[in-house]
Amino acid sequence: MDRTSYIEMQIAIFNAVRKKSVEICAPLEPEDYVLQPMVDVSPPKWHLAHSTWFFENFILKNHLNNYKEFHPVYGFLFNSYYESIGKRTFRQERGHLSRPTVNEVLAYRNYVDENMRQLISEKGDNPEVISLLELGLQHEQQHQELLYTDIKFSLSLNPLDIKIADISEYVSSDNSKSWIEMPEGIYDIGFEGKGFCFDNELGRHSVFLNSYKISTGLITNNEWLQFINSRGYSNSLLWHSEGWSWLNENHIESPMFWEKNSAGNWVYYTLDGRKEVNLSAPVSHISYFEAAAFAEWAGKRLPTEAEWESASEKFNWGQRWEWTNSAYLPYPGYKKAEGAIGEYNGKFMINQMVLRGASVATPENHSRKTYRNFFSASARWQFSGLRLAG
Amino acid sequence: MDRTSYIEMQIAIFNAVRKKSVEICAPLEPEDYVLQPMVDVSPPKWHLAHSTWFFENFILKNHLNNYKEFHPVYGFLFNSYYESIGKRTFRQERGHLSRPTVNEVLAYRNYVDENMRQLISEKGDNPEVISLLELGLQHEQQHQELLYTDIKFSLSLNPLDIKIADISEYVSSDNSKSWIEMPEGIYDIGFEGKGFCFDNELGRHSVFLNSYKISTGLITNNEWLQFINSRGYSNSLLWHSEGWSWLNENHIESPMFWEKNSAGNWVYYTLDGRKEVNLSAPVSHISYFEAAAFAEWAGKRLPTEAEWESASEKFNWGQRWEWTNSAYLPYPGYKKAEGAIGEYNGKFMINQMVLRGASVATPENHSRKTYRNFFSASARWQFSGLRLAG
């Protein structure tokens, strides 16, 4: 490909990814953009601005000559966990900021996008710029998924039945399941080859696995209902000690978003409004604690991430993030990047469990078999489910 | 006045009061209407809807034939402290509701207003309707003041310097002060005569007062600065035990909204943006704890509400709510109204201190010398100041 075509392609990709974020938010009212009903959730307005700030701060300021910052305070307002860059906004107070307004945030996006296109035109073949551009777009895609999950959580609290989007989250998959038998041996794990990956996937390395079996399919709502009806949420022997405390303190009796309607049927909130639970759809919005208790109840276990990855070409995945029994820890030889960009992943490698796969909210082509998603054991506002191993 | 003129007058008053609430919010962006950064504060959208719900629930439903509720869920969403009417929205979660939108709330207001005008036309000379109408409008005015103070608090947290309105909150008063000497004797306290009052002002009764003196003027920012500079915030002997704990836990070192700018000067946030502290303006946004500590430091004391009321025609008041040293308790013979409307005042008569007067945010003619405002001893987001007695 010649330089011009390459640059044009880069700009086209950039435009497409950036546009998607705004499109996700299009059905929202301005009032919706401010909501932060729990600390894990960020307001949609913040996501749109923060992903923009990433380009401004890590790329434009360092690589575009004479770049003029859009607003002197935004760097403070839209920084996230990068605590080494100045004083941060406290995460739990993002929902206290009504300004800049949605329109001002969109103007910020346009300004940064214009400058990014200028930079790509000028330096779109500079390897460092290309690398940061790709990281910025992957980062934007991560926030696109969070836009869906955060909006879903925020609007679910409203007794008015708000419908935003139909992303097929409640659609059935093929429910037939069988066991894949995997032999004992040495497997190679981690990213290899061309294309983008995050630093936490690097350090392709060997692991020794005992023989194991892993299911071809996800656990469904129907199977989950059997767990509920067998009093799985009331049997402490199935649960981790910390999970049992969590369950009791939070009065957990079903996956997040489930409730019984006046007719006694289970309904759940979806981005397309409240619906009766589809029994043949994969279960979603469960915590690691719940996934592990279910596996215990079923007399099986969760796969490790190495088991999952080693078998991943033998089953379909992508409808739900799948809890594994692996803690999120560095691969052998893991190295953080220098400086602030190095805070991207390594600093979260404690008290998080790995999820593998992808969900209906994950942008197309964003995930891959080596992708390591991670959340705390109690998180359940993501589209999270499980696959059994044994 | 004939019936027609009387009805027209009632409608005109109704229209004027209702219009004022919307006007106060006019400079806001839709995103601003959702904010609830602390539990004492309600979102502007909620105030507009709740004051409307009051008319719908207590008047239209009972008195307008064939009145059709605007929306079946609003009664649940916009109820406030009236816990005897159904299941309430938890107060701290008002800021989690982006819907109904501002426009939907305005439509609700228009619908209820139209029906109220219809009702007034039909029954505007019915004493019970008139009485409830007056209560509804006074209630609306109370929320107009809260709109100002809640908006001020919410926007003050934003590092962007947001300007909404100039209500002269930082303007100097006449600072000359002298002492009024009041003789020992029996004074009559509480509301008397025609016109509206709240039930907590009723039960006009005699009190015996020792001789006392009370100042003609409010304490100014300049005097407060002397208190700060004399280390008044660091001397535990000046403070109530609970006030001292409150001060230390919340790192209180000045009135709310004060901060030192980079040049070392005191500035404060006002509805007209951040400004240097006007030394000759009355001090504002102080808690009862601070007012009492200042009085102790000055070798004086706060007046009781009976002292304030007995002397109130001898001094000017109205620029700031004034903390008294009286707890908010029932007057002799106090009776709550029957049913839900009876919850208006009586249920708050514990752990609250009385403030007398009015503030720059109080609607004209809303207050009077017998008016009993009340807040908890730590509240400081109101326009609250003090006058000394001895």
Place this chain on the structure above:
Amino acid sequence: MDRTSYIEMQIAIFNAVRKKSVEICAPLEPEDYVLQPMVDVSPPKWHLAHSTWFFENFILKNHLNNYKEFHPVYGFLFNSYYESIGKRTFRQERGHLSRPTVNEVLAYRNYVDENMRQLISEKGDNPEVISLLELGLQHEQQHQELLYTDIKFSLSLNPLDIKIADISEYVSSDNSKSWIEMPEGIYDIGFEGKGFCFDNELGRHSVFLNSYKISTGLITNNEWLQFINSRGYSNSLLWHSEGWSWLNENHIESPMFWEKNSAGNWVYYTLDGRKEVNLSAPVSHISYFEAAAFAEWAGKRLPTEAEWESASEKFNWGQRWEWTNSAYLPYPGYKKAEGAIGEYNGKFMINQMVLRGASVATPENHSRKTYRNFFSASARWQFSGLRLAG
């Protein structure tokens, strides 16, 4: 009385009061002396040491020549709320201190007592010493009552049925009740005459009271059971808003210490072990919130402290502290003493309600009709009951 007899009498009184504190604790095991299961409660060991420290710090150090402090760290450990004297022990951490041991505290008591007797012999006719001595003994008596109530609370949490003392707390009183009619007029309130009183009783002053009636008797457990059975704890209209929140957060459904046994009968923990509730005994261990809700349910009200005091010679009192509807505020002309001793009362005059009378745990002759006891509206571990007014 000659000086020698007077001194001997002072020493005899001193000995008697000091001995009583140790006698109250005599049935305790060493392990019991450390308990502090909630912040309002202090360990028995702390009470014994703190009341001793009061004599050492306020009297011996200032008045006994060459007095040598018993231990350099005790001043820090056994100071209470006197925050102006050095750095205090955090109140909630008193139960974390196992040392000094009980025996060491008793040695501290003996040492201070010996020195106090020496001081009284030398200066027992010095008015300042006499005045401080009297204050110290009254202070000790206040802690004697707290010893009973704190021990009761601490041991009540133990499933083993611990019996410490029989102080007749569950004994019936005469239950016949009638109304005393009191005429409108000016009454004089506050302490007058010789003998000891606390500074908060001073400033005898006139109050104007409307005519009122007040009951000759206390509300009994039987009457309280009717309140429970009429679902008084479930009817929000009876409760203050803050009381209703308190009740729901703490799952309050009966007076403190009450529980239903396996046979469905109400039993309560007493210092003499668990017993069936005596229906004809006065109700005890209720909060102000509960007392006020009961009065509302009964169609009556609580008396003000002025009403109580004005009628107090017309009824019997002393079996229970009685909640009034008066906030704990200074009397006209109230002045705090200079320095640390001035912190005794004034600093608590916010968010507390006054109780009048005395209880079965109050040392004989400690209370009087002008005595102003006070606790927060939610406190219920004291022997607190109520008498109605109307």
Place this chain on the structure above:
Amino acid sequence: MDRTSYIEMQIAIFNAVRKKSVEICAPLEPEDYVLQPMVDVSPPKWHLAHSTWFFENFILKNHLNNYKEFHPVYGFLFNSYYESIGKRTFRQERGHLSRPTVNEVLAYRNYVDENMRQLISEKGDNPEVISLLELGLQHEQQHQELLYTDIKFSLSLNPLDIKIADISEYVSSDNSKSWIEMPEGIYDIGFEGKGFCFDNELGRHSVFLNSYKISTGLITNNEWLQFINSRGYSNSLLWHSEGWSWLNENHIESPMFWEKNSAGNWVYYTLDGRKEVNLSAPVSHISYFEAAAFAEWAGKRLPTEAEWESASEKFNWGQRWEWTNSAYLPYPGYKKAEGAIGEYNGKFMINQMVLRGASVATPENHSRKTYRNFFSASARWQFSGLRLAG
């Protein structure tokens, strides 16, 4: 060995282990036995009773004919995390129970010991009894270490300088350190052979390790001081995100128990009283967060537990528990025992990090190279240190 000798040996071992727990507590005063100043800590009295209850509940009740429970309430009071056995005492309320007294607990111990000896005499060659006996003694030994660490924490809060025992916790080790080079390859991990191990060590299995190096020695206080003096506690880039929040919320600036004395020197509390920090002793009482930050600062990393175990015969260990970078997760094929005894380990396998080695407080012969200790990442009241890898 003949049966008689074998039984005698079993009884001798039983007596020795049981005696040690009481000996550890011998220097305590009765008041010390009640302390529980934080939820992780249990009162010494509770440890003595709980380890006794383990024998009574899991062995005597099931295996000794006609065994009569010592006290019907003790099963409730001294159960710990075994939530499947009846209603448990809330862990944070253990310090609220002064009864049974120390003497009563010792009587409970004697009674159970007598019965255990009887049981061993009768069935000391029954494999199930032997297996449970061994588990009970290992469990007792775990609580012996906790007795030391819990007592240390509790007494450290007292400003009086309490000395209980000299267990050489502050003694220097050999400080010379070198690197052991370990080649890439397959290593076998987990317990093998005769003798006791916990179920979490079972499932000996192969792991593939990249080549690595591991230090022969522990990090010393001197090295830690360099970390402090290089502002390691202030550099967010060295810390996990959760560690950085923990550090700021808890104002962590040094290992637990360290403070600067008036001369500006670092001192620390030991079971033998406060002492100047011994610079050549291994650092102790650090959290995983601190260990990981130190490793980052040093340009190295913590070993994984597989790396530690594989190299463990090439270095000395036993002076401090050593944080690894491994989360506490099940080994391949891990199976919980049936019933309540199965709750011993598996239920804690979330959000805990593994420590390897042993400490000065670990009973002799209690640990081994496959032993998996575990604590949460913020725990620091254990004798925890670190060894670097790279």
